[in-house]
Amino acid sequence: MSKIDDIKELLLNAFVNFADVLEIEFRSEFSVIDHGGQCFIIVSIQLDDEFTIRLNGVDTVRSGFEPTKLFNISNAKIVGFIPIDGKKGLLGFGDSHCDFIFFDETDFCFVEFKLNATSPRKVNKNRVDAIGQLKNTIGLFDKKLAKNYAGLNLEAYVCTPEFYPRFNASWQELAQDFLEENGILLFERNDKTCK
Template identity: 60%
Template structure:
């Protein structure tokens, strides 16, 4: 069994209802956006750039039964996290009303392929660009990433089947990249988690 398949099997043993959350997607360009209605991230399907809308695969519970439905949501390219040239990925929303762990203290989603296992937190609604606001937004994202990383480290006994671990804070393009303030956060994050931290809106292979 390949490493990424083995990891999925292990997570499925830990979460028997994982089929309600995990998506397996094969595409050259995969775009993820938070749906404001339930504060959960989804992979966008059937993207219509002209109408600025796309579909998502949503799950709901009615009268004790599970229902899968494809619904249409508005899209904004400035709020996407993109995964490019990965071929196949496994995707699980973590935070939000429909996420695996729910609440607001975890990162938004995780995804993995045959090479990497990535934790991602979206902070793309930010508009303030003063140093204090940027620092606060980054620190909040890092706190949510750590919470999720420590959770998975615990249940998996830090065994990610040899996959490379990465963490992403996805912030607006107006943020300064790789400045001194960010570098210090990266170093501290690596020391605390053993994982490299990036501030990007895409993972490109």
């Protein structure tokens, strides 16, 4: 049994609606977008501002594509994707949780989008809010899974606009505190290269 099968079984036993929200992606490169308060894997991108997502099992074209508001996954073999927030998310609307998780044979990753800020002044507030949402989700998953992630490495991501001043002293302090408190590496980036 692979680690992906192991974590899928653990999640299936922990969450009653897990099978309804899990998507398995086999493409080596793909992107995730937050559209209407729900995260989706992008099936395809058209030439203009349109993109295709899978909505209720049906490929659906949407407009308003913004390439700067994506989380990109590359070098993947097989990835499990679970939207957390939103109408069709694992946890739905309610408490403040991260936007989605994904996992492969090596890593289990929690991701929070904070891509709608229009000025660098909101950097720390957005970072702190995102970290709170990640902590809430990690705490819930730790409890539901009894901290058993099938031997996968845990990572957390805060996705911010490119104009944010990244890797500054403020961020480094937040990331260090997060690591010390949760034992999980925290990244401020909009992409993941799988191992």
